[in-house]
Amino acid sequence: MNTALEKGKFVYLDKPQNTITTAAHWGALNVTVENGKVIKSEGSLAKNHQNELQDVVADQLYSPVRVKYPMVRKGYLDGNPDTTLRGRDEWVRVSWDKAFELISTEIERVRRDYGSESIFGGSYGWYSCGALHASRTLLQRYLNVTGGFINTKGDYSTGAVQVIMPYVLGNIEVYAQQTSWHTIVENTELLVIWSSNPLNTLRIAWTSAEPEGIDYLAKLKAKGKRIICIDPVKSETCQFLNAEWLPINTGTDVALMLGIAHTLITENKHDHDFLTKYTVGFEPFSDYVLGKTDNHPKTAQWASQICGIPADTIQALAHAFVENRTMLMAGWGLQRLQHGEQSHWALVTLAAMLGQIGLPGGGFGLNYRYSTDGLNTHSGVRIGSINAGKPNPAMPFFPVARIADALLKPNQPFEYNGQTFHYPNIKLIYWAGGNPFAHHPDTNYLVKAWQQPDTVIVNECYWTPTARMADIVLPATTSYERNDVTVSGDYVVKNIIPMKQVVPPQFEAKNDYDIFAELAKRAGKEAEFTEGKSEMAWLQTFYQIAFEAAEKMNNPLPTFDEFWAENKVLSFDTENKNSFVRYQDYRHDPIKHKLATPSGKIEIFSETVAKMNYDDCKGHPTWFEHQEYSGKTTTAEPLALVTPHIKYRLHSQLAYSSLRQYYEVNGREPLLIHTQDAAARGITSGDIVRIFNKRGQVLAGAVVTDGIMPGTVALYEGGWYDPQDLGSTSPLCKNGNPNVLTRNDGSSKLGQGNAPNTTTVQVEKFEGEAPKVTVFEEPSFITL
Ligand SMILES: Nc1nc2c(c(=O)[nH]1)N[C@H]1C(S)=C(S)[C@@H](COP(=O)(O)OP(=O)(O)OC[C@H]3O[C@@H](n4cnc5c(=O)[nH]c(N)nc54)[C@H](O)[C@@H]3O)O[C@H]1N2
Numbered sequence: 204m205n206t207a208l209e210k211g212k213f214v215y216l217d218k219p220q221n222t223i224t225t226a227a228h229w230g231a232l233n234v235t236v237e238n239g240k241v242i243k244s245e246g247s248l249a250k251n252h253q254n255e256l257q258d259v260v261a262d263q264l265y266s267p268v269r270v271k272y273p274m275v276r277k278g279y280l281d282g283n284p285d286t287t288l289r290g291r292d293e294w295v296r297v298s299w300d301k302a303f304e305l306i307s308t309e310i311e312r313v314r315r316d317y318g319s320e321s322i323f324g325g326s327y328g329w330y331s332c333g334a335l336h337a338s339r340t341l342l343q344r345y346l347n348v349t350g351g352f353i354n355t356k357g358d359y360s361t362g363a364v365q366v367i368m369p370y371v372l373g374n375i376e377v378y379a380q381q382t383s384w385h386t387i388v389e390n391t392e393l394l395v396i397w398s399s400n401p402l403n404t405l406r407i408a409w410t411s412a413e414p415e416g417i418d419y420l421a422k423l424k425a426k427g428k429r430i431i432c433i434d435p436v437k438s439e440t441c442q443f444l445n446a447e448w449l450p451i452n453t454g455t456d457v458a459l460m461l462g463i464a465h466t467l468i469t470e471n472k473h474d475h476d477f478l479t480k481y482t483v484g485f486e487p488f489s490d491y492v493l494g495k496t497d498n499h500p501k502t503a504q505w506a507s508q509i510c511g512i513p514a515d516t517i518q519a520l521a522h523a524f525v526e527n528r529t530m531l532m533a534g535w536g537l538q539r540l541q542h543g544e545q546s547h548w549a550l551v552t553l554a555a556m557l558g559q560i561g562l563p564g565g566g567f568g569l570n571y572r573y574s575t576d577g578l579n580t581h582s583g584v585r586i587g588s589i590n591a592g593k594p595n596p597a598m599p600f601f602p603v604a605r606i607a608d609a610l611l612k613p614n615q616p617f618e619y620n621g622q623t624f625h626y627p628n629i630k631l632i633y634w635a636g637g638n639p640f641a642h643h644p645d646t647n648y649l650v651k652a653w654q655q656p657d658t659v660i661v662n663e664c665y666w667t668p669t670a671r672m673a674d675i676v677l678p679a680t681t682s683y684e685r686n687d688v689t690v691s692g693d694y695v696v697k698n699i700i701p702m703k704q705v706v707p708p709q710f711e712a713k714n715d716y717d718i719f720a721e722l723a724k725r726a727g728k729e730a731e732f733t734e735g736k737s738e739m740a741w742l743q744t745f746y747q748i749a750f751e752a753a754e755k756m757n758n759p760l761p762t763f764d765e766f767w768a769e770n771k772v773l774s775f776d777t778e779n780k781n782s783f784v785r786y787q788d789y790r791h792d793p794i795k796h797k798l799a800t801p802s803g804k805i806e807i808f809s810e811t812v813a814k815m816n817y818d819d820c821k822g823h824p825t826w827f828e829h830q831e832y833s834g835k836t837t838t839a840e841p842l843a844l845v846t847p848h849i850k851y852r853l854h855s856q857l858a859y860s861s862l863r864q865y866y867e868v869n870g871r872e873p874l875l876i877h878t879q880d881a882a883a884r885g886i887t888s889g890d891i892v893r894i895f896n897k898r899g900q901v902l903a904g905a906v907v908t909d910g911i912m913p914g915t916v917a918l919y920e921g922g923w924y925d926p927q928d929l930g931s932t933s934p935l936c937k938n939g940n941p942n943v944l945t946r947n948d949g950s951s952k953l954g955q956g957n958a959p960n961t962t963t964v965q966v967e968k969f970e971g972e973a974p975k976v977t978v979f980e981e982p983s984f985i986t987l
Pocket residue numbers: 327328329330331336338359360361539635636637638639641642643644662663664665667679680681682715846847848853854855856920921941942945959960
């Protein structure tokens with residue numbers, strides 16, 4: 204790989220006096236504590252762009268919606284088997300000892316009566332960063348040392364694309380290092396930001412955000428590059444860059460790409476040499492595009508009818524793409540769809556037709572969303588992290604977004620990635636560090652599914668909608684109440700960051716690590732869980748990996764003790780000018796660097812996929828009509844819904860914080876609606892609106908704008924579910940969780956990814972007195 208490391212050394216960054224250094228997904232933080240209380244927090248790294256997520260550490264610690272004590276649902280404690288009471292029962296405060304006792308005896312009972320294959324520990328979610336206090340990994344470590352559990356495959360981010368890409372490119376691609384930002388700034392002439400909003404999404408990382416990612420957007424702007432954003436929403440990125448906005452109907456990008464491909468083929472502008480040398484299967488694809496196989500040529504006019512972009516603009520795009528060094532930078536919203544696999548497959552095909560894959564600043568990029576991707580390996584070191592231990596190989600699995608089906612269809616078959624599997628029979632759910640009642644589509648269906656198991660246990664810092672739906676809730680510390688260590692960026696590792704405990708655990712909160720260590724102890728497996736190590740001993744072990752790597756590179760790091768005592772960010776002191784170009788090696792030598800596909804080449808047609816014989820995924824990229832989209836609206840549901848990620852939160856995290864002031868409308872989640880669609884409904888900005896369809900109904904506050912495609916409305920993912928009358932047929936979510944409206948069905952039999960952006964709805968002005976949002980208040984409880 205051409206990832207030559209810059210020369211440089213690690214130095215401590217200065218920080219304001221009397222601050223404590225820690226970190227979160229949204230960056231390294233300096234926190235000021237006075238009289239034992241946090242009074243201020245700010246980013247520790249140089250920042251040219253404000254990241255407000257860094258300012259609210261105090262809100263996170265002292266939020267009234269924190270879980271303060273171990274809690275058990277009253278009916279559960281009383282032995283009432285009615286699981287429909289979940290989410291609307293009373294809460295009873297219990298002692299830690301009682302909670303541990305309840306959990307360990309229940310897990311033992313379920314294992315004994317139904318086996319480990321009835322315990323769900325998949326527990327998807329973006330729990331806080333830190334190499335040690337990784338709640339989901341710790342839960343799985345505990346479940347592994349005590350016998351095993353049902354896990355999941357994939358994620359909600361790239362559920363569809365990560366399953367198709369191995370057939371096309373030989374790897375999942377979406378988490379691979381991409382052509383560096385530096386290379387793009389230097390070489391790209393035309394940047395197409397396709398279904399992506401990096402100004403927002405680069406604010407966070409799986410580890411800790413590295414602000415350099417966003418700096419590169421400013422550099423692109425300063426260079427005056429031509430930038431086009433293809434998106435139903437005029438995103439913050441589009442606005443910041445003054446880019447050309449091409450509004451498109453949600454879920455119709457494949458049609459647009461086929462229209463561009465048709466233009467290129469009929470004008471003979473595609474790169475024959477590249478296609479021959481580096482790809483297989485262009486011919487059947489080309490026959491399909493020209494309509495030879497289905498009598499429907501995918502002309503620019505045809506595409507225009509579907510995607511809403513004028514035909515001459517589509518042709519002009521085709522010309523601009525071939526005439527410039529063009530980077531097709533795709534986000535992931537366009538694959539959180541029914542048939543989501545097709546979007547990126549068609550995009551890679553289009554890039555292959557342009558023949559610029561492997562050239563500096565050309566081709567495609569599927570991973571510029573978070574983790575500061577595009578900032579490539581820099582310091583060359585990494586730190587260690589806690590692992591989930593040895594999995595029990597006999598345990599069943601299912602694709603992560605099939606959780607509701609798994610619960611409702613025990614032992615039934617399902618298709619996935621060319622094979623038939625069976626859902627397990629889940630008797631117990633243990634969740635730590637995720638929020639399925641925010642993240643999973645079709646909330647009402649999930650409510651039903653959630654009533655299936657005997658027991659639901661949740662470790663949480665806050666009374667999230669998911670905590671409210673549990674039988675037993677354990678109060679977890681936030682990352683500011685414990686010691687940990689992390690880095691900035693996932694590949695770049697420019698900074699090693701001590702995460703020093705800022706304040707003691709609040710109320711009765713405990714660290715997930717200590718919770719699972721105690722449960723392991725009660726199962727006689729403490730030594731296997733802890734390996735005899737304390738918190739600090741683990742951190743030292745993790746740091747040591749970086750220490751030794753740095754020593755080998757003649758770039759010594761301070762000892763762990765010194766690093767910890769110093770409590771400052773250790774930063775690699777050179778600018779990252781990594782000029783990595785994705786697929787450059789393959790372009791130079793396609794034999795030596797052949798891809799891990801059956802042909803060793805980019806597969807525009809995949810025999811393997813074709814042989815699966817799926818009706819919803821063919822052998823080459825195909826336009827499929829979605830069940831619900833702009834082209835299939837009804838009188839009852841005339842609008843398409845898109846559910847982007849919001850600037851001022853990470854999913855559902857921080858929804859309770861003061862950052863709400865930046866986006867809430869009339870106390871609720873904002874709904875973006877086009878001026879024409881609003882006028883037709885007598886809606887003005889600030890109105891409370893009801894958004895509804897056959898699956899459910901939510902309230903939100905209207906934001907009337909020209910910055911959205913007419914006929915599409917946008918409601919951000921991560922809004923907390925706040926049902927009025929849970930238990931009724933269609934409870935009204937008072938706050939505006941979009942997933943009350945979205946479809947549970949998977950992207951296709953191949954990927955089975957989550958597909959929330961395939962949704963149609965109706966919107967009306969809400970008349971009368973709207974019910975108050977109550978989900979950010981602590982639920983009342985009794986103490987025995
Ligand atoms: N409609 C729609 N739905 C979507 C998406 C979309 O685009 N549209 N996007 C999807 C995507 S990409 C994703 S990744 C998912 C995200 O879904 P999630 O990852 O489930 O969302 P988060 O809100 O980040 O949930 C993390 C939870 O962990 C808790 N937590 C944090 N730290 C700790 C800790 O130390 N211990 C414990 N026990 N808990 C902790 C937080 O309080 C929070 O409730 O949502 C998906 N859902």
